[in-house]
Amino acid sequence: MLKLMNVNKTFNKGTINERNALDHIELHVNPGDFITIIGSNGAGKSTLFNAICGQFLVDSGQIILDQRNITAFSDHQRAFEIGRLMQDPMKGTAPNMTIEENLALAFTRKAKRGLFALNKSDRSKFREILSQLELGLEDRMKTKVGQLSGGQRQAVTLIMCTIAEPKLLLLDEHTAALDPETAQKILAITEKIIARDHLTAMMITHDIHAALKLGNRTIMMDDGQIILDIAGKDRSALTMDELLSFYSKERKKQLANDRMLFTS
Amino acid sequence: MILLVGSLQLGFLYAVMAMGIYISFRILNTPDLTVDGSFSLGMACAAVLTASGHPILALIATLFFGAIAGTATGLLQTKLLIHPILSGILVMTSLYTVNLAIMGGRSNLSVAGKATYFTMLKETFGGNMLMMTCFAIIPALLLLVIVPIFFKTHLGLAIRATGDNEEMVRASSINSNLTKCIGLAIANACVALSGGLISQYQMFSDVSSGSGMVIIGLASVIIGETLFGKRGVTIGIASAMIGSVIYRIIVAFALKIDLFPSYALKLISAVIVVIALSGPSVQQSYHQMKIRREVRRHAKREASTAYAETHECKQDL
Ligand SMILES: Nc1ncnc2c1ncn2[C@@H]1O[C@H](COP(=O)(O)OP(=O)(O)O)[C@@H](O)[C@H]1O
Numbered sequence A: 001m002l003k004l005m006n007v008n009k010t011f012n013k014g015t016i017n018e019r020n021a022l023d024h025i026e027l028h029v030n031p032g033d034f035i036t037i038i039g040s041n042g043a044g045k046s047t048l049f050n051a052i053c054g055q056f057l058v059d060s061g062q063i064i065l066d067q068r069n070i071t072a073f074s075d076h077q078r079a080f081e082i083g084r085l086m087q088d089p090m091k092g093t094a095p096n097m098t099i100e101e102n103l104a105l106a107f108t109r110k111a112k113r114g115l116f117a118l119n120k121s122d123r124s125k126f127r128e129i130l131s132q133l134e135l136g137l138e139d140r141m142k143t144k145v146g147q148l149s150g151g152q153r154q155a156v157t158l159i160m161c162t163i164a165e166p167k168l169l170l171l172d173e174h175t176a177a178l179d180p181e182t183a184q185k186i187l188a189i190t191e192k193i194i195a196r197d198h199l200t201a202m203m204i205t206h207d208i209h210a211a212l213k214l215g216n217r218t219i220m221m222d223d224g225q226i227i228l229d230i231a232g233k234d235r236s237a238l239t240m241d242e243l244l245s246f247y248s249k250e251r252k253k254q255l256a257n258d259r260m261l262f263t264s
Numbered sequence B: 001m002i003l004l005v006g007s008l009q010l011g012f013l014y015a016v017m018a019m020g021i022y023i024s025f026r027i028l029n030t031p032d033l034t035v036d037g038s039f040s041l042g043m044a045c046a047a048v049l050t051a052s053g054h055p056i057l058a059l060i061a062t063l064f065f066g067a068i069a070g071t072a073t074g075l076l077q078t079k080l081l082i083h084p085i086l087s088g089i090l091v092m093t094s095l096y097t098v099n100l101a102i103m104g105g106r107s108n109l110s111v112a113g114k115a116t117y118f119t120m121l122k123e124t125f126g127g128n129m130l131m132m133t134c135f136a137i138i139p140a141l142l143l144l145v146i147v148p149i150f151f152k153t154h155l156g157l158a159i160r161a162t163g164d165n166e167e168m169v170r171a172s173s174i175n176s177n178l179t180k181c182i183g184l185a186i187a188n189a190c191v192a193l194s195g196g197l198i199s200q201y202q203m204f205s206d207v208s209s210g211s212g213m214v215i216i217g218l219a220s221v222i223i224g225e226t227l228f229g230k231r232g233v234t235i236g237i238a239s240a241m242i243g244s245v246i247y248r249i250i251v252a253f254a255l256k257i258d259l260f261p262s263y264a265l266k267l268i269s270a271v272i273v274v275i276a277l278s279g280p281s282v283q284q285s286y287h288q289m290k291i292r293r294e295v296r297r298h299a300k301r302e303a304s305t306a307y308a309e310t311h312e313c314k315q316d317l
């Protein structure tokens, strides 16, 4: 489905702030995969998503989505097949427009366009989808999104990301800014939608427990590299403690390497 | 009466410009300073074509050239990543030369005696004051129907969203650079049309009459918002138009009773805008002042009760 082949990205090249944020990334995502991604702050997880979404062009390497080479596509071209949810609930929606207008904009990227952005059949479709959230939003379709709570906005954004049936759904700590209860709810909705539409998805999370419980495959990133990629039996056998000790071991190995570099 | 009718007519002709300002400043949420140039551009184009005997073509041409000016500003912003305000100023400044060139190097051009939109209608329907006002209202009314409908189409919705959350627009697979350019093109087309109408109404075009238009337009938008509140696009456009009429009426009466000389107009519009924009911050500092005073009073009261208590204690002793 998605292939990253030897992808590299260095920020602020040639300056004192030089940072190799993506270091020879090789990643093959199979159709129907639901991958959870973990790693410390600054590991390059968000940068990986930015590279896939086209926030910047990568320095080298290829990005293939469903047999199409999208390496040189601009961000809005890629958004045709990629839905993305950020941590900040404010980012994904237009606050001064109504729920139905927001949905219409996201929906019409693929749907046939009439003269008007919103028509009756669209509205009933949106109603139907919103009612599945069980948040009561289907009765507030003419409410401005800015008046909703963070959790509600994130739910609307989730719908906007998935309403056009993307080939890939990227979730970047999309529940981290919500209170625990709302976060749980949004996560449950996310799981439901992914299962319902058989979406291929990648989810960055800080919650290692959730990372091992959700999805079928887990990736760990550190310092711009993928240092662990497990699925199937290995993954279900893995405990949180093992994962953490693996992480600190990798870290130490790297520190040792660095020390060798400095002393030699 | 004549005064009122005259300002009604002017108000509705300038209302077309106020709508353009509403589109760029409110819907697209970008400060577009192209306006001063594109207003004169509309005047110049209309005057030249009217002088050569094509009054209706002249008005259509203003839409076209205004749209080009807006697109130029949009391209500077989106392709060359120049700051929106500077982009507008750059295009406005360039347009000064363009406008002079259009008028053949002259700084003003009279179309007196030529057929205009107004004289043509006057010949057919008669030209009393009421009819003239109707003629002036027609373009504004037409746009008041067309433009809100446009903003309900898919493209219109995308333009509105671009002003609200550009990132979300791109995430919905829409090229926000394109929607921004189209929005600015429409806004400046309106402004230029207004300039064209004014030049036909006043029977002359002057290269410098566009200066300060952006402030006058903004004043109209703000007057409208003060009266009708900030609401949806349709009401927003309508209230900007009404704001323009009210602005003209205020100006006409202020001039009439010699409140200020006619050259004070632009200063007055600037003051209106400053007052309107300072509203929230004045309100806030008033609120803070009240809190501070309350705190101070409270502190004083506590100090005096404390003093009284210690005295009581001494007396007890
Ligand atoms: N646009 C950018 N410009 C410069 N440095 C960046 C940029 N984006 C990310 N980085 C750097 O790349 C590294 C990886 O960041 P990021 O991918 O956001 O980490 P995380 O895994 O926490 O999401 C960090 O050191 C960050 O400072």
Ligand SMILES: [Mg+2]
Pocket: A045, A046, A047
């Ligand atoms: Mg991150």
